[in-house]
Amino acid sequence: DAGVIQSPRHEVTEMGQEVTLRCKPISGHNSLFWYRQTMMRGLELLIYFNNNVPIDDSGMPEDRFSAKMPNASFSTLKIQPSEPRDSAVYFCASSLRNGAGGYTFGSGTRLTVV
Amino acid sequence: KNEVEQSPQNLTAQEGEFITINCSYSVGISALHWLQQHPGGGIVSLFMLSSGKKKHGRLIATINIQEKHSSLHITASHPRDSAVYICAVPEEGAQKLVFGQGTRLTINP
Numbered sequence: 001d002a003g004v005i006q007s008p009r010h011e012v013t014e015m016g017q018e019v020t021l022r023c024k025p026i027s028g029h030n031s032l033f034w035y036r037q038t039m040m041r042g043l044e045l046l047i048y049f050n051n052n053v054p055i056d057d058s059g060m061p062e063d064r065f066s067a068k069m070p071n072a073s074f075s076t077l078k079i080q081p082s083e084p085r086d087s088a089v090y091f092c093a094s095s096l097r098n099g100a101g102g103y104t105f106g107s108g109t110r111l112t113v114v
Numbered sequence: 115k116n117e118v119e120q121s122p123q124n125l126t127a128q129e130g131e132f133i134t135i136n137c138s139y140s141v142g143i144s145a146l147h148w149l150q151q152h153p154g155g156g157i158v159s160l161f162m163l164s165s166g167k168k169k170h171g172r173l174i175a176t177i178n179i180q181e182k183h184s185s186l187h188i189t190a191s192h193p194r195d196s197a198v199y200i201c202a203v204p205e206e207g208a209q210k211l212v213f214g215q216g217t218r219l220t221i222n223p
Contacts, residue, residue, distance in 0.1 A: 031209065043200065043213040056210060091157060103147065103211070105157040 006092050006106035013113055018080040021109045024073055025094030033103070034067055034077050035091040043091075049075065061086075082113045116141040116203050120214035128222055133188040135217045137201030146184050147211065148175050149200040157200075160186070191221045 005024040013019055025032050033048040047057040049069045057067070064083070069075040079086055092106040117140040127133060137146070145164040151157045161168050161175040163184070168175050172191075177184040188195055201214040 033210070042215055043202075045210045048210055050209075059210075093157075102162040103159050105149075105159065107156040 004092055004094050004104050004106035006109050008109060009107065010110045011112070013082055015083055015113055016081045018078065019082045019111060021077040021090050023075045023092030023106060025075070025092070026104055027073065029094035029096050031095045032069060032075050033093040035093065037089045037091060046077070084113045087112050116143070116205050116212045118201055118203055118212050118214040120201050120217050122217060123215065124218045126220045126222065127191055129192060131191050133191050133219065135186045135199050135219070137184045137214055139182050139203045141206045142179070142182070143203045145204070146177055147202040148186050149202060151198045151200065193221045193223050196220050
């Protein structure tokens with residue numbers, strides 16, 4: 001298995017633009033997590049899905065952020081409109097058994113909003 | 115909410131030294147995770163443990179459930195071990211992880 005695949009690896013965009021981050025979890029994993037990492041706040045959970053259903057989105061900063069998981073092999077995190085304070089590394093992770101089987105992280109997407 | 119504290123925050127050592135990183139948490143858990151992140155790199159899961167000790171190469175992780183404490187040890191440290199090591203535990207009654215602030219380890223040749 002190629003692991004958790006995220007795209008793009010790097011994204012630079014102008015303030016106000018829409019940004020879409022993509023994630024392909026490990027085949028067979030039934031839980032998917034989106035995390036954000038910044039110098040100030042470290043790693044924070046934004047949202048997670050079990051069996052494609054959003055379970056907890058309390059970490060999503062505001063209405064500008066949305067996440068979807070249309071099927072078991074694909075998820076997106078969208079920011080619209082983007083702001084400079086959204087600049088961070090966004091990680092996707094997947095796991096078996098709702099996290100109990102350990103986590104596999106993607107390589108992350110480094111987002112810079114200018 | 116589970117609170118996770120790691121120590122030290124920064125650690126610099128010479129190649130070959132034995133390294134210990136500590137993690138304490140406030141609420142009983144089912145399992146604790148140790149993660150590794152190299153500069154500018156992704157996050158790798160090193161260990162998930164719920165009791166006792168696990169070993170993988172030069173890395174050893176221990177956990178004391180009663181004390182709510184875990185340690186990550188590196189034997190015969192090497193410059194390639196330089197990274198940030200992060201301890202994470204599940205939030206009480208939830209599936210999401212709560213992360214420590216990380217320990218930045220630098221091993222000098």
